[in-house]
Amino acid sequence: MLTGKLVRLRARAMTDLDNSLRWINDPEVTRFLGGQTRYPFSREQEEAWLTAAVLRTHPPEISLSIDTLAGSRHIGGIGLHKVSPEDRKAELGIMIGEQDCWGLGxxxxxxxxxxxxxxxxxxxxxxxxxxxxxxxxxxxxxLKCGFVEEGRLRQDRYKDGAYYDTLVMGILASEFRAP
Ligand SMILES: CC(C)(COP(=O)(O)OP(=O)(O)OC[C@H]1O[C@@H](n2cnc3c(N)ncnc32)[C@H](O)[C@@H]1OP(=O)(O)O)[C@@H](O)C(=O)NCCC(=O)NCCS
Known part of the structure; x- marks a missing residue:
């Protein structure tokens, strides 16, 4: 369990399934996720994905649920993906699924x-x-968390009848620790 100032990050649980299925089928949530989330997700698909996440909380895939500290409300998920022991790096992904919790920090x-x-x-x-x-x-x-823009993948995604760019952002341990 990882505790912040507003949230707690905990292992995913099968009881997260109803929320996860609702969020992954909410176009307002998934419009910025792209990839497979363009397509409707069945309960079986989401259950298979969640089962894998529940059974594996260590590298190379660390996938956690986000609960509010106040009220212990399950509001989303966050993860470190493709954790590389050689390069000491990983990819971060996050989804706050509850729209009324956006923009609150x-x-x-x-x-x-x-x-x-x-x-x-x-x-x-x-x-x-x-x-x-x-x-x-x-x-x-x-940007608030200290990530910097490192590159731009031009016309990387297609949605709403147009191509959009994708930004690559990164943060180093030395930057995170800098005063
Ligand atoms: C992206 C996401 C993780 C951000 O989490 P959040 O809790 O909503 O964000 P926070 O409240 O911590 O910070 C958002 C900041 O953006 C600002 N913001 C909100 N809407 C904005 C907008 N339309 N334009 C510019 N800034 C905006 C907020 O004011 C806030 O900054 P501030 O604290 O300086 O005021 C969350 O909204 C989410 O999961 N959205 C849906 C899925 C998604 O987009 N995932 C990320 C895929 S890369």
């Missing part, structure tokens, strides 16, 4: 809490992520 706190774990507990050196360039809320959140 939960995402920032969840990311800071996971970065502290990544750099200070499991000795990673670099965390990277990709974000749609029209996802202003996510970009603002990542």
């Amino acid at each position: 939960y995402g920032t706190d969840a990311i800071r809490t996971l970065l502290r774990f990544a750099f200070d507990e499991i000795n990673l050196n670099r965390i990277e992520l990709q974000v749609h360039d029209d996802n202003a809320r996510a970009i603002a959140c990542y």
